[in-house]
Amino acid sequence: MREEKKKRLATKGWKVGSASAFLGLSKDEETYIEIRLRLAEGLKNRRLRRGRTQLGLAKALHSSQSRIAKMEASAPGVTLDLMIRALLALGTSKRELAAIIAGGSSARAA
Amino acid sequence: MREEKKKRLATKGWKVGSASAFLGLSKDEETYIEIRLRLAEGLKNRRLRRGRTQLGLAKALHSSQSRIAKMEASAPGVTLDLMIRALLALGTSKRELAAIIAGGSSARAA
DNA sequence: TGACGATATGTCAGATTCGACATATTATTT
DNA sequence: AAATAATATGTCGAATCTGACATATCGTCA
Numbered sequence: 327m328r329e330e331k332k333k334r335l336a337t338k339g340w341k342v343g344s345a346s347a348f349l350g351l352s353k354d355e356e357t358y359i360e361i362r363l364r365l366a367e368g369l370k371n372r373r374l375r376r377g378r379t380q381l382g383l384a385k386a387l388h389s390s391q392s393r394i395a396k397m398e399a400s401a402p403g404v405t406l407d408l409m410i411r412a413l414l415a416l417g418t419s420k421r422e423l424a425a426i427i428a429g430g431s432s433a434r435a436a
Numbered sequence: 437m438r439e440e441k442k443k444r445l446a447t448k449g450w451k452v453g454s455a456s457a458f459l460g461l462s463k464d465e466e467t468y469i470e471i472r473l474r475l476a477e478g479l480k481n482r483r484l485r486r487g488r489t490q491l492g493l494a495k496a497l498h499s500s501q502s503r504i505a506k507m508e509a510s511a512p513g514v515t516l517d518l519m520i521r522a523l524l525a526l527g528t529s530k531r532e533l534a535a536i537i538a539g540g541s542s543a544r545a546a
Numbered sequence: 547t548g549a550c551g552a553t554a555t556g557t558c559a560g561a562t563t564c565g566a567c568a569t570a571t572t573a574t575t576t
Numbered sequence: 577a578a579a580t581a582a583t584a585t586g587t588c589g590a591a592t593c594t595g596a597c598a599t600a601t602c603g604t605c606a
Contacts, residue, residue, distance in 0.1 A: 354524040361520070361530065380583065390565050395584055403563060405593095406516045410471070414464040420471065421538050428534035490553065500595050505554055513593060515563095 361427055365409040366400035368426040372416045373398075386415050471537055475519040476510035478536040482526045483508075496525050 351359070373383055380394040387394075389408070397404050397412060413423060461469070483493055490504040497504075499518070507514050507522055523533060 354521070357524055357530060358521060361533075379581085381581095384565095388565085390567085391583075392567080392585075393563095393565065399584080401585095405563070406520060408564085410516060411464070411468060414467055420467060423471075424534035424538035427537065428531050489551085491551095494595090498595085500597085501553075502555075502597085503593095503595065509554080511555095515593070518594085 360429075362400045362406065362409070364426050364429060365406065365413065366398050368418075369409060369412055369416070370398040372413065372418060376416060378416070383412065383415065387412055470539075472510045472516065472519070474536050474539055475516065475523065476508050478528075479519060479522055479526070480508040482523065482528060486526060488526070493522065493525065497522055 373380070380398075381391045384391045384394045389412075393404070393408070394412065397409050410423065413426070418426075483490070490508075491501045494501045494504050499522075503514070503518070504522065507519050520533065523536070528536075
């Protein structure tokens with residue numbers, strides 16, 4: 327590993343279902359959040375690499391700038407659906423998408 | 437290809453944003469739907485391979501049998517979030533998940 | 547055939563997410 | 577520093593999704 331950036335796993339305002347407050351996410355929940363973070367990072371990286379602005383991408387997606395910002399922040403209340411659609415709108419292929427999810431130094435050029 | 441089953445791409449009751457009715461999905465929309473189908477298939481395959489019932493999986497997910505059925509049918513109104521969580525609940529790893537999305541004969545054992 | 551377990555389909559109220567908008571914060575350029 | 581562009585943050589009504597439930601269909605076994 328190297329480009330892991332430390333993986334801060336912010337967990338900001340996360341709900342984290344019911345009783346398991348902040349500490350004690352199940353393995354699955356952890357993986358789920360990790361995937362979200364990867365997609366968020368991948369989204370931002372790709373957008374910047376393409377020299378696009380959040381507002382531009384938003385229009386292409388029929389969404390709004392603020393929502394794009396929230397996606398890239400992996401904020402609670404953004405679905406994977408939206409993140410993935412955004413990535414597709416940036417020209418990401420299924421294979422590249424898979425690489426982003428699987429992790430492991432996959433941030434190849436666009 | 438071989439286990440593609442023909443990829444019926446049912447498109448049942450799909451909304452397909454605004455003007456492009458049924459015919460003329462954009463490339464991105466097509467890819468998005470394809471991903472959904474792959475996840476749905478992967479989910480069903482994995483569940484069966486593990487010998488679990490929809491009801492059983494539903495309980496593990498704090499969901500309901502009917503919703504699992506809808507997921508496996510890739511019905512409109514089920515999010516990728518839910519499908520992915522279901523796959524994780526079945527013990528699918530990030531790498532396996534990526535393989536399902538990328539496609540290409542990836543339905544390895546569980 | 548009838549009973550039974552599993553899966554499919556339809557509906558609905560409550561919860562969540564959406565796009566939009568206002569506004570703050572952070573670069574960047576002059 | 578002031579202006580400008582880009583991004584972040586907060587809020588809100590409308591749209592969508594969720595779990596639960598009822599009920600129908602299917603498959604298998606006695």
